Amino acid sequence: MPEQSPGYRPTLEAVAARAGVSRATASRVVNGGDGVRKPLVDKVLRAVEELGYVPNHAARTLVTRRTGAVAVVIAEPEVRIFSDPFFSQQIRGISKELTAHDTQLVLLLVEGPGDFDRITRYLSGGHVDGALAFSLHTDDPLPAITRRAGIPTVFGGRPGWTTDPGERAVPYVDADNRGGARVAVQYLRDLGRERIAHIGGPPDQTSAMDRLDGYRDVLLDMDPTLVAEGAFTVESGARAMAELLERRPDLDAVFVANDLMASGALRVLRDRGIAVPGQVAVVGFDDMDPVAKETDPPLTTVNQDIEGQGRLMAKLLLRSLDRTGNGAAPDSVITPTTLVRRASA
Amino acid sequence: MPEQSPGYRPTLEAVAARAGVSRATASRVVNGGDGVRKPLVDKVLRAVEELGYVPNHAARTLVTRRTGAVAVVIAEPEVRIFSDPFFSQQIRGISKELTAHDTQLVLLLVEGPGDFDRITRYLSGGHVDGALAFSLHTDDPLPAITRRAGIPTVFGGRPGWTTDPGERAVPYVDADNRGGARVAVQYLRDLGRERIAHIGGPPDQTSAMDRLDGYRDVLLDMDPTLVAEGAFTVESGARAMAELLERRPDLDAVFVANDLMASGALRVLRDRGIAVPGQVAVVGFDDMDPVAKETDPPLTTVNQDIEGQGRLMAKLLLRSLDRTGNGAAPDSVITPTTLVRRASA
């Protein structure tokens, strides 16, 4: 890579001149070289190399009307984003996929309700070609915002909104929360457990709802005293476990809606000298690294491929951005989950 | 906000026409309105409002040569980024500051050594005005890359590189790791502890080095058998603690280089029935939320304002990007730390 005086940037014009061709031909070569004779292609390529030419992105965007950038919108005012590897992993997956397609990732963090205006303006401002958003709460304004902004969007996690009839469904990627929960609870049942409790997540998050539904699917005659509500944090899991033990000292298993809460629950059980899985079997959800492996005992839990979900989101979005005809509106995808057996159940 | 047929975007031309002024005047108003008479300003503003005009960013960049975007480069191939809230918090601070200055955040995740080429190309490609980078390892190639790319860069964390004489020092923001460590160890000493051990982080990270140096500052006659090395993870902290107890069962205090390792150490002490702080006092580093508050017992630790560091990084970079003359090259800043007393020491 030739080192130039910093700040100087050769233009396509310069490349064309050096290669002895027109700007148009140089442009064709830079953009793939279709329909240009081999010798000319080589000449141009050499000029590019020698000059250290890098296309001016702004100029390109101005004429093509494509920015080559995608916004990732994260609305999570809670502390949760700080202690939850969930986002980091999804973003990693997204980043990999976008990078592979020369697309930039513009991060939009929503700090508060007042920010929605800013986000709307940005999204409608032609800065990005599409958006990826995480919608966690049932009353999330994000779906409405991206719809209004009129840019293709794929959501991470099932949005809580029920689609109005006639309105186009919002495309999303989500794990099979309900199915995973079903498998987990069925597993506890097959183990012979009879009083299977559940520690659920915040009821305004669709993943929590879906996992609770999966629990209900298996335990049709669900006893409400066996269900406690947490907040997807370690501490809330501990509290919920204590509450359950208070109410139902006879419980012999718990299906916990995420690993963080499960680790809190395990701590409470250990502190009270209750054997796991001997007296109480515990199954978590997420297979979060490294939490699940390092609990005492190691946690049996439901694995979901979070990074893969991120990749998939990006993939779906990029496909809908593709102008070569097959740029159909993306469908939603539910990714599979698998039960990982460790020692807690 | 007027809803238009999606895809249509009014131009400055349209605004000017509607306001009955020239494009130049419209442009002036949109960019602050200096030197335009009030009534015209109002007219233009109204036209903007009515048309729902949003400036075309590409066109503007093309002529001003400023992108209004900043890259955040994160090179952390390790698992660590997944379990460490450190980055999320810094990014949050960065995001807030950038947003307040209408600057976009482009996220660049470095997945492996092969990625450095890509990053270099991107940074020199005029996509962004500057960069913020996290340099954690002493052999990090990032400083060299951003220098070669020739764009202003501010680092998070002291880069391990010793600056060649004559070469411009790399500007960075870092916590006062050494000073914080000094205060922590001195505090243990003031408590009357006489055999103060240390669990350090990976020696290729400057923060770990600096904290170790602070420990040494106080314990000049440092005994090597009192020092163990961890990897900034819970498990490694537990291992290091076990190792130390093996070697020096007589130790009466431990200064641990971060809270994650401290929580592992506490677990080991608890498991062995060693009273904290009765027999062994423990001080951590980071005051990580929620870890430090929720250990058993709650952790006495050194607080650093991570989000503030992020803000500061952005602030320094934006200042050096400012073209109004005072755009001096940024200096480095060391942010203060404070000891937070809880129950473990």
Place this chain on the structure above:
DNA sequence: GTGAAAGCGCTAACAA
């Protein structure tokens, strides 16, 4: 297959 030329939407001299 290749080149000439128009124009994307905007800012910044320069004129008026």
Place this chain on the structure above:
DNA sequence: TTGTTAGCGCTTTCAC
């Protein structure tokens, strides 16, 4: 103070 005009660097018809 306001308007006119010349590009910024690129892609893309349209001729050749």
